Amino acid sequence: xxxxxxxxxxxxxxxxxxxxxxxxxxxxxxxxxxxxxxxxxxxxxxxxxxxxxxxxxxxxxxxxxxxxxxxxxxxxxxxxxxxxxxxxxxxxxxxxxxxxxxxxxxxxxxxxxxxxxxxxxxxxxxxxxxxxxxxxxxxxxxxxxxxxxxxxxxxxxxxxxxxxxxxxxxxxxxxxxxxxxxxxxxxxxxxxxxxxxxxxxxxxxxxxxxxxxxxxxxxxxxxxxxxxxxxxxxxxxxxxxxxxxxxxxxxxxxxxxxxxxxxxxxxxxxxxxxxxxxxxxxxxxxxxxxxxxxxxxxxxxxxxxxxxxxxxxxxxxxxxxxxxxxxxxxxxxxxxxxxxxxxxxxxxxxxxxxxxxxxxxxxxxxxxxxxxxxxxxxxxxxxxxxxxxxxxxxxxxxxxxxxxxxxxxxxxxxxxxxxxxxxxxxxxxxxxxxxxxxxxxxxxxxxxxxxxxxxxxxxxxxxxxxxxxxxxxxxxxxxxxxxxxxxxxxxxxxxxxxxxxxxxxxxxxxxxxxxxxxxxxxxxxxxxxxxxxxxxxxxxxxxxxxxxxxxxxxxxxxxxxxxxxxxxxxxxxxxxxxxxxxxxxxxxxxxxxxxxxxxxxxxxxxxxxxxxxxxxxxxxxxxxxxxxxxxxxxxxxxxxxxxxxxxxxxxxxxxxxx
Amino acid sequence: xxxxxxxxxxxxxxxxxxxxxxxxxxxxxxxxxxxxxxxxxxxxxxxxxxxxxxxxxxxxxxxxxxxxxxxxxxxxxxxxxxxxxxxxxxxxxxxxxxxxxxxxxxxxxxxxxxxxxxxxxxxxxxxxxxxxxxxxxxxxxxxxxxxxxxxxxx
Numbered sequence: 142x143x144x145x146x147x148x149x150x151x152x153x154x155x156x157x158x159x160x161x162x163x164x165x166x167x168x169x170x171x172x173x174x175x176x177x178x179x180x181x182x183x184x185x186x187x188x189x190x191x192x193x194x195x196x197x198x199x200x201x202x203x204x205x206x207x208x209x210x211x212x213x214x215x216x217x218x219x220x221x222x223x224x225x226x227x228x229x230x231x232x233x234x235x236x237x238x239x240x241x242x243x244x245x246x247x248x249x250x251x252x253x254x255x256x257x258x259x260x261x262x263x264x265x266x267x268x269x270x271x272x273x274x275x276x277x278x279x280x281x282x283x284x285x286x287x288x289x290x291x292x293x294x295x296x297x298x299x300x301x302x303x304x305x306x307x308x309x310x311x312x313x314x315x316x317x318x319x320x321x322x323x324x325x326x327x328x329x330x331x332x333x334x335x336x337x338x339x340x341x342x343x344x345x346x347x348x349x350x351x352x353x354x355x356x357x358x359x360x361x362x363x364x365x366x367x368x369x370x371x372x373x374x375x376x377x378x379x380x381x382x383x384x385x386x387x388x389x390x391x392x393x394x395x396x397x398x399x400x401x402x403x404x405x406x407x408x409x410x411x412x413x414x415x416x417x418x419x420x421x422x423x424x425x426x427x428x429x430x431x432x433x434x435x436x437x438x439x440x441x442x443x444x445x446x447x448x449x450x451x452x453x454x455x456x457x458x459x460x461x462x463x464x465x466x467x468x469x470x471x472x473x474x475x476x477x478x479x480x481x482x483x484x485x486x487x488x489x490x491x492x493x494x495x496x497x498x499x500x501x502x503x504x505x506x507x508x509x510x511x512x513x514x515x516x517x518x519x520x521x522x523x524x525x526x527x528x529x530x531x532x533x534x535x536x537x538x539x540x541x542x543x544x545x546x547x548x549x550x551x552x553x554x555x556x557x558x559x560x561x562x563x564x565x566x567x568x569x570x571x572x573x574x575x576x577x578x579x580x581x582x583x584x585x586x587x588x589x590x591x592x593x594x595x596x597x598x599x600x601x602x603x604x605x606x607x608x609x610x611x612x613x614x615x616x617x618x619x620x621x622x623x624x625x626x627x628x629x630x631x632x633x634x635x636x637x638x639x640x641x642x643x644x645x646x647x648x649x650x651x652x653x654x655x656x657x658x659x660x661x662x663x664x665x666x667x668x669x670x671x672x673x674x675x676x677x678x679x680x681x682x683x684x685x686x687x688x689x690x691x692x693x694x695x696x697x698x699x700x701x702x703x704x705x706x707x708x709x710x711x712x713x714x715x716x717x718x719x720x721x722x723x724x725x726x727x728x729x730x731x732x733x734x735x736x737x738x739x740x741x742x743x744x745x746x747x748x749x750x751x752x753x754x755x756x757x758x759x760x761x762x763x764x765x766x767x768x769x770x771x772x773x774x775x776x777x778x779x780x781x782x783x784x785x786x787x788x789x790x791x792x793x794x795x796x797x798x799x
Numbered sequence: 800x801x802x803x804x805x806x807x808x809x810x811x812x813x814x815x816x817x818x819x820x821x822x823x824x825x826x827x828x829x830x831x832x833x834x835x836x837x838x839x840x841x842x843x844x845x846x847x848x849x850x851x852x853x854x855x856x857x858x859x860x861x862x863x864x865x866x867x868x869x870x871x872x873x874x875x876x877x878x879x880x881x882x883x884x885x886x887x888x889x890x891x892x893x894x895x896x897x898x899x900x901x902x903x904x905x906x907x908x909x910x911x912x913x914x915x916x917x918x919x920x921x922x923x924x925x926x927x928x929x930x931x932x933x934x935x936x937x938x939x940x941x942x943x944x945x946x947x948x949x950x951x952x953x
Binding site (some may be wrong): 376378505571 | 809816818819820823838839842846847848849852854887888889890891892893894899902903906907910911914915917918922923
């Protein structure tokens with residue numbers, strides 16, 4: 142009953158989205174506040190209906206109602222409750238429903254909280270959001286309905302892939318989607334501005350909070366995914382340049398570019414066309430990501446051809462939405478005022494350079510991800526584009542961007558003084574270079590590349606700190622003055638500092654971990670010992686353990702350093718009888734910044750006929766920084782978001798006075 | 800007990816890992832070179848995993864092939880050529896520089912040049928129109944006063 146109610150609510154959400162589109166569009170065109178208001182009401186209604194469907198689906202998962210096809214295919218009575226709930230968005234149908242929920246949610250947010258926006262801009266933005274809602278809800282209702290029933294009800298469900306039964310992964314999709322789909326608002330605002338033919342500083346100020354929110358969510362979502370891969374897949378890697386990862390990374394890169402160009406537009410009125418272009422592109426990449434991940438096209442063109450319905454539909458949706466957006470852009474871009482002027486050495490130029498590099502990086506990731514498909518489709522040759530390609534192309538681009546990054550916030554708008562900036566930054570550069578040299582001399586094995594990576598990381602952190610110091614006149618002005626400046630500093634400035642320093646922290650971790658990781662592996666019987674750098678590992682026991690839906694072999698590994706106990710690791714090898722899958726459950730001993738990472742491998746016959754287990758262990762130095770850095774970046778985004786200058790009311794005041 | 804046997808059966812199916820001492824070459828220098836190569840070679844049956852990461856049986860076989868070749872003193876280039884000959888370009892995670900892969904390798908250069916040209920155009924237009932525009936964009940006294948009020952408001 143509740144399931145049918147959910148299915149009904151989903152159809153209702155589709156109808157309300159259509160109303161949202163029509164009423165808001167007419168309301169905007171005729172300047173009718175009544176119609177526009179009705180459109181906003183429909184937007185809120187569409188969100189509430191989608192939310193009801195989502196709750197109904199969670200209800201079906203919680204009760205293990207296997208008469209619902211989606212539950213039968215993705216759940217199991219023995220699954221822990223968290224994963225039953227998370228199962229609601231673990232499948233294709235469920236994740237598309239989550240997509241719709243977030244999409245209508247953002248639409249309702251614009252409708253409810255956008256009171257300060259000019260009425261027409263708001264009506265057109267709500268209308269565009271409604272159009273996107275129609276496209277994706279129609280897809281969900283007709284091609285991927287999560288509430289579909291089964292006539293032949295199975296006794297037990299097929300369960301969720303055990304690799305996905307993990308807390309980090311349970312929360313990964315909601316964050317990711319709040320990010321991905323958050324760019325839909327930016328898309329809608331861009332469309333609204335293009336329809337009105339006006340892109341100005343005020344518009345940038347309205348768009349920036351949405352971009353910041355989406356970007357911060359996406360940062361957390363991607364980091365959760367990387368963290369999951371790190372401890373779940375069992376070889377300590379955290380980024381694989383897998384097409385699925387790339388699909389989420391491209392909107393992030395474009396979103397980062399957009400964050401910066403929107404600042405230029407807001408402060409200086411420059412780059413309006415480019416900023417709107419990025420606004421359209423960010424959500425286009427989100428849709429591309431959904432298509433790539435959800436259509437199966439990535440495994441192979443042939444796998445895609447087996448069941449092309451959904452893929453073709455998603456591609457069509459993307460084509461319609463992006464096509465409309467860019468067509469309108471092409472029509473209106475020439476008439477956009479090109480705005481403020483700036484010299485080659487200026488903060489604007491630095492941000493333009495940042496945008497060029499980030500866009501190039503996006504192009505590299507895009508072509509790298511699609512290239513196997515392109516080759517397969519053109520000359521039938523199968524090729525692979527993996528981590529070594531991206532390390533060789535993407536990483537140098539980022540190093541270039543990071544080399545100029547600390548100078549950006551110190552340069553003046555319009556016309557900057559490069560020598561003055563260098564004089565202010567020499568301290569950061571010197572400290573970074575010295576620390577890099579120390580690492581080169583001290584850490585073995587010697588690696589110039591990784592030491593250079595550390596220099597870049599320290600340069601970013603030092604630059605961020607110096608910039609903050611410069612703003613509050615630390616060590617230059619009297620203490621009272623410094624304190625006054627520190628408390629008076631806008632939140633946006635703190636956000637910038639945190640985000641840039643967070644990036645530096647990530648770079649430190651990534652450089653250190655990838656180069657100086659220590660690895661050891663040995664087939665150990667009970668009582669066997671393994672040396673891992675400065676640590677000694679002893680396999681003291683291997684027993685069995687049982688979870689609600691798996692049975693496991695659990696090893697007890699005592700770790701000591703020079704005889705002193707460090708910790709006891711309990712790695713597992715789990716077997717899930719439902720799907721007949723084996724997973725390894727890594728044991729991690731955190732050591733402030735480093736991780737001791739222990740994996741229990743296969744059982745094999747040892748030398749003396751006794752059983753032995755392949756124990757692999759790693760010291761992952763500074764690995765915590767890899768995950769801490771992006772979290773700090775996201776916090777920076779949220780701190781900026783709380784800046785009162787970014788709130789709608791202030792922007793309205795400016796608008797009114799102007 | 801039956802369940803335990805089931806566990807053991809499942810566990811026995813998976814092969815070792817790149818660092819498995821049973822697979823390692825005796826010469827540490829050769830072993831290090833082999834590990835470098837592993838990172839560039841795709842586990843053909845896996846999804847985007849190198850044979851250095853993968854624990855699939857086939858990855859183990861490929862590691863054996865690479866290690867054998869390293870042991871025979873073949874150069875990295877020869878080993879790559881050997882693998883491509885046997886399994887096609889698909890086996891390399893970094894496609895070689897070849898006409899077929901021109902688009903892939905040219906992308907960063909083309910995109911950067913395009914961006915550079917756009918930026919140069921942007922700056923040049925600015926220089927040309929800067930003097931008169933600067934005049935035009937200068938605020939009147941009244942506007943300046945209003946701006947100050949607004950800024951104070953923040």
